[in-house]
Amino acid sequence: MGILLTNVRIKNFRSIEYIDTGLTNINILIGQNNCGKSNLLRAIHTAFSNSMFVSAQDIFVAKGESLSKEKTSIIDIMLRPTKTDNTFDQSFSEFWTGVFTEKWITTDETFGDYVGIRTTIAYDPAFDQYSITRKVITQWNSSIDDAVCGKRQGFTSEMQSYIACFYMDAQRDILDDLKSKKSYFGRATSGRDMPPELVSEIEDQLNEINVKLVSNTPALNDTQAMISEIGSVVGSGNSTLTIEPISRTLSDLHRGMDVKFSDGRGPTLSVAEHGMGTRSWISFLTLSAYINYLTKSIRQDDADAELFVFLALEEPEAHLHSLAQKKLFGQIQTFDGQKIVSTHSASIVAQAKIDEFIHLYKNDGKTTASRINKAEYKTEETAKIQREFILSKGDLLFSTAVILAEGITEELALPVYFKQYFGIDANAAGVSILGIGGQNYKTFLRLLKDFRIPWFIFSDGEPAAKKTVGNALRTIFSKEVVDCPNITILEDGNDYEDHLIANGYSNLMIDAINHYEKNVREEIDPEGAKADPRPFFDRHLLDYSRQHHIQNSQDPALRNQVLLDLCQKKDGKAKYSQCIAEGIVATAEPDRKIPPKILELMKEIEKELTGGDPIEN
Numbered sequence: 001m002g003i004l005l006t007n008v009r010i011k012n013f014r015s016i017e018y019i020d021t022g023l024t025n026i027n028i029l030i031g032q033n034n035c036g037k038s039n040l041l042r043a044i045h046t047a048f049s050n051s052m053f054v055s056a057q058d059i060f061v062a063k064g065e066s067l068s069k070e071k072t073s074i075i076d077i078m079l080r081p082t083k084t085d086n087t088f089d090q091s092f093s094e095f096w097t098g099v100f101t102e103k104w105i106t107t108d109e110t111f112g113d114y115v116g117i118r119t120t121i122a123y124d125p126a127f128d129q130y131s132i133t134r135k136v137i138t139q140w141n142s143s144i145d146d147a148v149c150g151k152r153q154g155f156t157s158e159m160q161s162y163i164a165c166f167y168m169d170a171q172r173d174i175l176d177d178l179k180s181k182k183s184y185f186g187r188a189t190s191g192r193d194m195p196p197e198l199v200s201e202i203e204d205q206l207n208e209i210n211v212k213l214v215s216n217t218p219a220l221n222d223t224q225a226m227i228s229e230i231g232s233v234v235g236s237g238n239s240t241l242t243i244e245p246i247s248r249t250l251s252d253l254h255r256g257m258d259v260k261f262s263d264g265r266g267p268t269l270s271v272a273e274h275g276m277g278t279r280s281w282i283s284f285l286t287l288s289a290y291i292n293y294l295t296k297s298i299r300q301d302d303a304d305a306e307l308f309v310f311l312a313l314e315e316p317e318a319h320l321h322s323l324a325q326k327k328l329f330g331q332i333q334t335f336d337g338q339k340i341v342s343t344h345s346a347s348i349v350a351q352a353k354i355d356e357f358i359h360l361y362k363n364d365g366k367t368t369a370s371r372i373n374k375a376e377y378k379t380e381e382t383a384k385i386q387r388e389f390i391l392s393k394g395d396l397l398f399s400t401a402v403i404l405a406e407g408i409t410e411e412l413a414l415p416v417y418f419k420q421y422f423g424i425d426a427n428a429a430g431v432s433i434l435g436i437g438g439q440n441y442k443t444f445l446r447l448l449k450d451f452r453i454p455w456f457i458f459s460d461g462e463p464a465a466k467k468t469v470g471n472a473l474r475t476i477f478s479k480e481v482v483d484c485p486n487i488t489i490l491e492d493g494n495d496y497e498d499h500l501i502a503n504g505y506s507n508l509m510i511d512a513i514n515h516y517e518k519n520v521r522e523e524i525d526p527e528g529a530k531a532d533p534r535p536f537f538d539r540h541l542l543d544y545s546r547q548h549h550i551q552n553s554q555d556p557a558l559r560n561q562v563l564l565d566l567c568q569k570k571d572g573k574a575k576y577s578q579c580i581a582e583g584i585v586a587t588a589e590p591d592r593k594i595p596p597k598i599l600e601l602m603k604e605i606e607k608e609l610t611g612g613d614p615i616e617n
Contacts, residue, residue: 003096003115003308004086005044005338007078009144012060012071013046013121014039019369020143021358025086026333028352029342030397031360032430036367037342040360041167041312044340046132047075047119048165048310050155054121054130063365073121076137076144079308080114088112095306099158106138116140118149162305164294167312168287206248213245220245280319281328287311288335295336309337317345326351349394354385359397359451364611372450384443393434400430401454401608403601404444406465409496409567409577410458411435414601416581417594421602422609429609441472449476454486454608458601461490486608488601496577497567501560503595505584509563510537512583513576540566 010019015036029037046052061067081089081096090112091097092105104115116137124131134155139148155163214220224243291309298305316332317325325347332341333351340358343349349357355374360367374382389396396402405411414433418426426433436444441457448455459469466481466489473479473487481487490499500509517536521529532539544562545553552558566572567580585593594602 002082002306003079003092004082004088005077005310006080006088006114007076007140008040008044008047009074009076009147010040010043011074011144013043013073013075014058014060015362015365015367016040016043017060017062017366018144019367021369021371023338023340024356025338026352026356027340027358028349028356029340029358029360030344030349032362032398032400033344035360035362037360038169038314039367040358040369041314041340041342043075044077044310045165045167045312046121047077047117048163050160052132054132056123056130058121058130060366069123069125072123074144075119075121076140076147077117077119078114078137078140079117080111093306095304099156099162101156101158103153103156104136104159106136106140108140114140116147118147162298163308163310164291165310165312166287166291167314168284168316169314203249206246210242210244210246210248214243280316281324284313284316284328285331288331291336307336311335311337311339311341313339313341315342315344317343317348322347344398346395346398349397350391352390354382354390354447357397357451359453361452368452370450370452372447376446376450381443381446384440385447388440389444389447396432396434397451397453398430399432399453401432401456401605402444402448403431403433403456403458403605404441405433405435405458406460406495407435407437407573409435409573412574412578413496413581414458414598416578416585417598417602418605420585420593421599422606431605431609439468441469442475445472445476456601456605457487457489458598459487459489460495461493462495463493465489485604488597488604490597495568497564499597500580500584500595501564505588505592505595506560506563508584508587509567509576509580510535510559511587512580513537513563513566515583516576516579537563537566 004025005023007022008019010016012018016039019040029040031037046054046058056067059067059071059073081092083089088111092100092113097105100115104117105113106116107113118135118137120133120135121130122133123129133152136150136153137147138150141147214224220243295307295309298307311332313332316328320328322345325345329341329345329348329351332339341348354372357371359370361370362368377385403414405414411433415426418429418431418433422429434444445455457469459465469487469489470481473481473484477484481489490496492498492502494502497509500506514535514537518529521536541553541559541562544550545558550558567576584595
């Protein structure tokens with residue numbers, strides 16, 4: 001039997017005004033940069049730690065607000081007992097009952113025993129600084145403001161011994177760990193689990209080795225003699241100063257340690273000679289080693305003892321390529337303990353399950369958190385999301401906004417118009433554009449709704465496409481298309497190419513196709529290009545007219561029909577959509593560089609990106 005951290009509620013901590021989220025055994029924090037992922041990790045670590053330094057910077061301050069010394073941060077956590085199969089139990093085991101004691105355990109009619117801990121960060125006028133206090137939560141209730149707390153309480157000594165929260169930030173480096181006794185590497189390697197007699201014997205030998213090294217190395221011997229003169233100046237008359245090539249005590253031995261790495265037949269090099277990716281990875285693995293060491297040490301003293309480990313890991317994939325990221329995350333999944341991992345990696349996202357994600361989003365300086373409502377998904381739907389979204393398009397989960405479009409044509413063309421309108425790439429703005437084939441609106445909209453990611457739809461105007469969008473909207477949001485300005489539907493039953501032609505872009509489209517095909521032909525058939533320099537579209541139109549026995553090949557309606565056929569062929573959509581958009585942007589009149597309906601879409605996106613009227617999800 002064990003325990004699990006099941007719920008976290010945070011109020012007024014750093015960028016978090018209020019968050020209430022459940023936790024599973026492994027939790028993946030996703031979201032944009034600076035959305036508050038690190039703050040959530042720090043909050044949980046603060047709730048467990050007895051040695052956290054806190055300050056006014058830990059108090060959330062809204063825009064335009066002046067921090068009052070009466071304002072506090074609150075972090076509530078709930079721990080519940082689990083069975084061997086990780087399902088919840090009604091009561092704690094005998095061991096954990098002894099750890100928490102009746103001081104901390106509360107019994108609830110709904111889910112049985114739990115331990116609720118309220119951590120408050122508040123200004124202490126007696127010491128003119130911020131400090132931490134803790135109380136027992138006797139009634140969890142529905143919100144942090146409704147919770148009922150008992151008297152102020154300190155962790156029991158057993159809680160401090162058998163509950164461990166480890167936080168590893170994105171700045172980890174094994175080179176720093178090698179020098180620090182407080183690092184996980186330092187804690188593990190400075191342990192002296194050996195008889196005192198053996199420790200004394202080894203340290204005597206280390207002392208002898210130091211003496212031999214200095215006395216038999218002229219440079220070291222001369223240097224020691226020279227610098228020892230400082231003793232008579234800054235110390236007492238019998239002061240001495242010696243050089244220690246290696247540490248004389250086992251507790252300090254880690255300071256002289258190095259980690260060597262050999263890659264196949266290559267030379268064995270110090271880890272200092274390797275890149276940050278390797279050094280960061282090794283640093284993570286030392287945490288696992290330390291946890292194993294700690295677990296063994298505890299169980300050596302008490303075979304029945306249990307250790308609850310909570311790992312708060314920040315961007316473990318930093319500095320690693322995608323395959324290494326997958327390998328590292330596979331290792332993290334095997335670490336003992338409950339885990340919460342922040343990441344920007346689509347490779348890590350692809351290995352996680354949909355119900356493990358916690359999506360963080362910052363709006364107007366405030367961090368919010370959301371998870372999927374799994375109860376609303378059928379088994380087939382979650383499998384489809386895992387297969388079609390997480391495995392191949394997981395980077396969408398990090399988006400500022402998502403544009404769902406009909407297919408590959410829009411997926412290639414819309415980024416061109418986006419850059420023309422906003423002056424930056426869509427990716428740089430955090431906006432993802434996804435062609436979904438017009439079939440998966442329900443699946444994607446449900447997920448975007450649960451994760452509170454702003455979304456837009458750019459749809460064909462054909463009856464079937466409009467019906468699909470309408471049905472999805474009613475199912476997921478109980479709304480109609482006309483009530484949603486974030487949905488743009490092409491007029492008169494048109495698709496994207498119809499829309500361009502209907503609005504007078506035919507000649508620009510033909511010019512773009514001619515330019516594209518000219519470059520291709522000159523590269524693969526330079527002789528043919530010289531022999532017949534006619535534009536591609538003219539040649540194609542003439543061939544089409546002959547095949548269909550059409551006399552007037554210059555009929556405008558015919559030209560538009562042939563142009564449409566070229567663009568809507570299966571290979572034409574992928575070939576021409578981007579170059580046509582680039583051609584329009586480059587050569588159209590200033591007020592026509594973005595087609596009307598696409599301009600309408602861009603204006604709605606601008607409202608979202610610039611803090612206009614928010615889109616209701």
